[in-house]
Amino acid sequence: MPPVNAPYRPEGLTARPLHARIHPDAVAHNLARLRAALPAGPAAPRLWATVKADAYGHGVSRVLSALRGADGLAVLHLDEARACRRLGWEGPILVYGGLYSPADALLMDTPDLHLVITHAAQLDWLAQAPLAHPPAIWLRFAGDIHHTGFSATAYRAAYDAARALSRRGVIGDVGHLNHYARADEPDGVGDADKVFRDTIAGLPGPVSTSNSAALLKHGARAADTQWVRPGLALYGASPFADTSAAQLGLRPAMSLHSQVVGIQRVAAGAGVGYGGAFSAPEIMDVGIVTCGYADGYPRHAPTGTPVLVDGVRTRLLGRVSMDMMAVDLGPVPHALIGAPVTLWGADGLAVEEVAASAGTIAADLWTSLSARVPAHLAGAAAAR
Amino acid sequence: MPPVNAPYRPEGLTARPLHARIHPDAVAHNLARLRAALPAGPAAPRLWATVKADAYGHGVSRVLSALRGADGLAVLHLDEARACRRLGWEGPILVYGGLYSPADALLMDTPDLHLVITHAAQLDWLAQAPLAHPPAIWLRFAGDIHHTGFSATAYRAAYDAARALSRRGVIGDVGHLNHYARADEPDGVGDADKVFRDTIAGLPGPVSTSNSAALLKHGARAADTQWVRPGLALYGASPFADTSAAQLGLRPAMSLHSQVVGIQRVAAGAGVGYGGAFSAPEIMDVGIVTCGYADGYPRHAPTGTPVLVDGVRTRLLGRVSMDMMAVDLGPVPHALIGAPVTLWGADGLAVEEVAASAGTIAADLWTSLSARVPAHLAGAAAAR
Numbered sequence: 001m002p003p004v005n006a007p008y009r010p011e012g013l014t015a016r017p018l019h020a021r022i023h024p025d026a027v028a029h030n031l032a033r034l035r036a037a038l039p040a041g042p043a044a045p046r047l048w049a050t051v052k053a054d055a056y057g058h059g060v061s062r063v064l065s066a067l068r069g070a071d072g073l074a075v076l077h078l079d080e081a082r083a084c085r086r087l088g089w090e091g092p093i094l095v096y097g098g099l100y101s102p103a104d105a106l107l108m109d110t111p112d113l114h115l116v117i118t119h120a121a122q123l124d125w126l127a128q129a130p131l132a133h134p135p136a137i138w139l140r141f142a143g144d145i146h147h148t149g150f151s152a153t154a155y156r157a158a159y160d161a162a163r164a165l166s167r168r169g170v171i172g173d174v175g176h177l178n179h180y181a182r183a184d185e186p187d188g189v190g191d192a193d194k195v196f197r198d199t200i201a202g203l204p205g206p207v208s209t210s211n212s213a214a215l216l217k218h219g220a221r222a223a224d225t226q227w228v229r230p231g232l233a234l235y236g237a238s239p240f241a242d243t244s245a246a247q248l249g250l251r252p253a254m255s256l257h258s259q260v261v262g263i264q265r266v267a268a269g270a271g272v273g274y275g276g277a278f279s280a281p282e283i284m285d286v287g288i289v290t291c292g293y294a295d296g297y298p299r300h301a302p303t304g305t306p307v308l309v310d311g312v313r314t315r316l317l318g319r320v321s322m323d324m325m326a327v328d329l330g331p332v333p334h335a336l337i338g339a340p341v342t343l344w345g346a347d348g349l350a351v352e353e354v355a356a357s358a359g360t361i362a363a364d365l366w367t368s369l370s371a372r373v374p375a376h377l378a379g380a381a382a383a384r
Numbered sequence: 385m386p387p388v389n390a391p392y393r394p395e396g397l398t399a400r401p402l403h404a405r406i407h408p409d410a411v412a413h414n415l416a417r418l419r420a421a422l423p424a425g426p427a428a429p430r431l432w433a434t435v436k437a438d439a440y441g442h443g444v445s446r447v448l449s450a451l452r453g454a455d456g457l458a459v460l461h462l463d464e465a466r467a468c469r470r471l472g473w474e475g476p477i478l479v480y481g482g483l484y485s486p487a488d489a490l491l492m493d494t495p496d497l498h499l500v501i502t503h504a505a506q507l508d509w510l511a512q513a514p515l516a517h518p519p520a521i522w523l524r525f526a527g528d529i530h531h532t533g534f535s536a537t538a539y540r541a542a543y544d545a546a547r548a549l550s551r552r553g554v555i556g557d558v559g560h561l562n563h564y565a566r567a568d569e570p571d572g573v574g575d576a577d578k579v580f581r582d583t584i585a586g587l588p589g590p591v592s593t594s595n596s597a598a599l600l601k602h603g604a605r606a607a608d609t610q611w612v613r614p615g616l617a618l619y620g621a622s623p624f625a626d627t628s629a630a631q632l633g634l635r636p637a638m639s640l641h642s643q644v645v646g647i648q649r650v651a652a653g654a655g656v657g658y659g660g661a662f663s664a665p666e667i668m669d670v671g672i673v674t675c676g677y678a679d680g681y682p683r684h685a686p687t688g689t690p691v692l693v694d695g696v697r698t699r700l701l702g703r704v705s706m707d708m709m710a711v712d713l714g715p716v717p718h719a720l721i722g723a724p725v726t727l728w729g730a731d732g733l734a735v736e737e738v739a740a741s742a743g744t745i746a747a748d749l750w751t752s753l754s755a756r757v758p759a760h761l762a763g764a765a766a767a768r
Binding site: 015016054057076077096100101104119181261264276286293296326368370 | 650
């Protein structure tokens, strides 16, 4: 008999049991782990903690205290930089997106900003709007990723223009920034680094090249720069397909939790979910979990994507719908309505594994988490 | 020569040009269109406008005025129902997610709630907590989608229990609710409807079965119910793979806009984006658009996904990254930095087309739109 009359085990008083738990302690641990991968001493690279996209979905306000040991924060745009100031961050802030229009100068009302400059007009805009707090700038090299930035042929002219502004006091120091397309590959940065280093040869200024993948896989090159700028690894995901976060000594900073809110006994041959994407090969007990693609769970996750029910590993069945999904209760026949469900980020269910099953990466899952999913602080921070 | 020194054409003063435009006029039009698909007169089905997931990502507060003509609103959980009341909605509200725990009764502090009941314990919880405003209830049939709800064998016992509560005044009327797994298919609901109708045969109470797809494709069955509950079509997307929204007379209620923020001239054989997922077959001009997967644009969108630059149709190149993407400027060689970009929802670029290219559906894109993307009202509502 299907246990539709099963007793309910309340876990809390929220109207909907779906929630994320954010672990600032894990962020602090991961920051220390990344520091330890770099040389110590006065020549050690400084570290920007990348907190764009609201700290990769974790919430800047929730993790900022765990990032006190960083030398700076890195954000996408000036509004984010100002938000970090409002939260009390007094150190340097790197702004990747830099300037979108001349009017953005109005947003540069705080000292110790570092602006990434990606095209020449941005330097003109700075020249036209002298600022009370001249920002340091970093010239972005287009590199092998060919997103924003200066090509090898345009780079030196941009550098000369920037240095002229620096000498006039319109801006502060001028640095050199590159970003690799293939830092996760064993031989992924050698050629790209050579082109970059040839381009900046003889040009004074600090250098920054390394994200999480480059820092962890190409440490000698990262050590030969003045600033590194990890993001993904700070939040506890591995940048590498063949190495887990645990193997790298990283701890997950976000876990996603829900509950079984319905149980169906499904006959052999019956479909589950939209379009009957899963068809039961035999009679099955199916748990319905309140979490769907509108919450940020990937609609691309297919049947077989791992899920924990009451701590037991099982699998998603059929198509994820807007507000719910179905899971196989075969491995966990004792589960009742109210049974706890972990969707990612706990022991035995790394977010990378769920992401890989859905054909994407951990950062996509984290940043897709919807505003309708409440986040709770976990660990020591929750007790404060 | 790559136009990296191109003049900038400001479109506004926002720090980042990425934004959504919400068109309440389109929602009002679509509501009228759906009404017109139903019979008129006193026997006409009433209409719940489904506004769960913050009106499918459009924002309940932005579209509520356009939904004045609906008979009720449908939401997922009680917190959303209370938010609709705070926004001034005084009519009926259907709550799909219903009750997650006995404590949820504390949230039922408003009249004219309609609760979807999906398992028997929920009736016990209601019996234990008599309410000042007894809600109407709808018993959900598990149907052919096998998500939440009562099986054919459990349904009548649930109905008897509900009717007993209704007679005692603990709850109001008892209705019958079904949801189809295959309403988008030509013969998708016949068998499912027969099972449902057999199950409720002889049981008094209103009936609701039809979402957008069922209403538009199986109108005679929808007309034979007391309430319909469209969602997707209200916001202007087609539920059908073979029929466009325009063919259905629907207008898109959300468009997503950004700008070119960088231009790269890329050599033959060079990669674009992470992992070199796109390799230029010849020298190309590539536009960089400030919009990425952390904004809600699907990371699954492959090279070739359509994009409009300065109104000209072109295509995505390579892997979408967290904050930006690359597009082919071949079809629009006059584009400069600052050129307007439409990512979905305008003439010539239906959201369904972008969704299909990414292997998903319009509702997934809309509800994935990130909180970091500002939304502006467009149309007549913007002038008020």
